[in-house]
Amino acid sequence: MFPCIIRLFVSLCAAVMEDLFLWMMEDEMWFSNAVDTLLVAMLKDESTSLHFKQPQNARSLMGFQFVNDILTGHPMRCYNIFRMTSTNFHILCQKISSSLNAKKTSAEEQLAIFLLCVGHGCSIQKLAGDFQHSAESIYGFFKNVLKAILSLHDEYIKVPDSSAGIHPLVGPYSGNYLFKDALGAIDGIHIRAIVKGDMERFRNRKGFLSQNVLAACSFDMLFQYVAVGWEGSASDMRILRWAVEEGGFDVPTGRYYLADFGYANTSKFLSPYRYHPYHLAQFNRRPRSSRYAAPEDLYNHRHAQLRNVIERTFGVLKMRFKVLDRMPKFQYRIQTLIVMACCILHNFIKLQNSPDYLFDTLINLESPHDNESSVGTEELSPQVIESLVGTEELSSTNEKTVGEIIRSNIRNSLWRKRQRTN
Incomplete structure (x- = not known):
């Protein structure tokens, strides 16, 4: 008797469940809403018995x-x-x-x-x-x-001493022998930064937050000195003065680096003549017969051709390490150390003397990147350049005088040589 009652109860329950299921399927909107509500409850309430835990790191490839x-x-x-x-x-x-x-x-x-x-x-x-x-x-x-x-910093990034030889690019058979004492070029580049607090200190002239990085490189595209951590509003001349006085940037006696308009002309940093053309594109657009209206134009052109190595070096650096354009939300101190580490890796790869696509492709280009994050002073008016450089004196009167003598001798020699060949 009892087993019969159980079978009857089970049959009745099955019939009721079947009718309920058919009714739910007929009302599709109700059924869909019920499923959505159930899924939301599972995701929101982790304590519910319907929630199930799944390990995040469960890929087959470790x-x-x-x-x-x-x-x-x-x-x-x-x-x-x-x-x-x-x-x-x-x-x-x-x-x-x-x-x-x-x-x-x-x-x-x-x-x-x-x-x-x-x-x-x-x-x-x-x-x-x-x-x-x-x-x-x-x-x-x-x-x-x-x-x-x-x-590895001291192994891969170091300023050469006074015994450093003359680079082939400015050697006797290069056509640039008048710049034989040049070790390379210097410039600043702005790397996007993520900062908290006093953001205006890090806002550069182009309007975005950055750290201003000063770098010196050889004609082989190797970094010889790098100063990181400076806020974007700091001028290039201010950073260079700190680097020379406190940052260990010791240029050997009798040698110099090529610099742009943002730096004062001294015996250790040779800059171009202001109020004269300097961009390579400005000279390339002119006919060869009338390319130089004055000796200063010729000097600026030769200077720009050699100093362009720092632009190409920055180009390789930023193309290789995309973090310099897309910096994660690290602490600012970590961001500055990342820039230094990228420069060390840049030199490590270059010194291996093994084939490298970026170096092999861009080493001879004049401008491999648009330098979006660099705020150079070439784009500024002469009046603005005077205000930036004039207030940040780097050297003594003697160093400025010697620097002017060096620059004048190169300018006059270049001009006499051009007149003889014409």
Whole structure:
């Protein structure tokens, strides 16, 4: 008797559930709303019994496998992702591996995390998903590699001493021998910055927040001095004065760097003549027969052709390390150290003497980038240039006098040589 009652009850329940289901399906709007309400409740209320936990880092390809797949794959794929060849990757990894704690995570994986961040401006959250680590671990790896690369500063970035030879670009057979004492060029570049608090200090003349970075480079496109951390409103001359007096920028006696209009002309920093054409494009648009209206024009043209190496160096740097245009929301101090680390990596890659796409492609170009983030003084009026430079005196009267003598001798020699050939 009892089993019959149970079977009857089960049949009745099944019939009721079937009728209820058919009614729900007929009212599609009610059914859809009911499902949406259920999903929202599951997402909002983590304590409900309907919520289920799922691990975030559950990809089948782990971080070390991801790195190994890139390093052993197509060479151009490795270069595009890590911004250097696999050979240079392994050499760099060996140099910094002793500074990294690689017990749980290999040095290769930690370096790959850093290179992806600086090479592409990737966020910590994206890297956490790619490498299957928590965001805290990714940030820790990033800071460890950053510190290790900064420890290579004295090895890769240094001002040459007085025994430095004459570069072939200004050698006896180059046509630029009058500039034989030039070590390279200097300039400032503005790197976008994310700051809190007093933002106006970091707002440059183009209106965006930045840090003003002073750099000196050789004619081989190698950084010889880099000063980071200055706010965007600081003038180039103010930073240079600090670099010479306090920042360790010691130019050897009898040598000099080529500078633009933003710097005073001295015995150590040779600038062009103001109120005369200076841009390469200005000279290229003129017929060769009437290109130079005065000796100062000829001097400025030769000066610009040589000083352009700093523009090309900045171009390679920014094309390789996209973080300089898309800086993540790190502390400002970390942002400044990232710029320095990028300059060290730039020199490391150049000194390996191995094929590199960016160096090989852009080394002979006059202007490889539009320098959007650089606020040069060439675009300013002569009156504005006078106000910027005149208030930031760098040298003694003797240094300015010697600098003017050097510049005048080069100008006059260039002009006499041109007149003889014409």
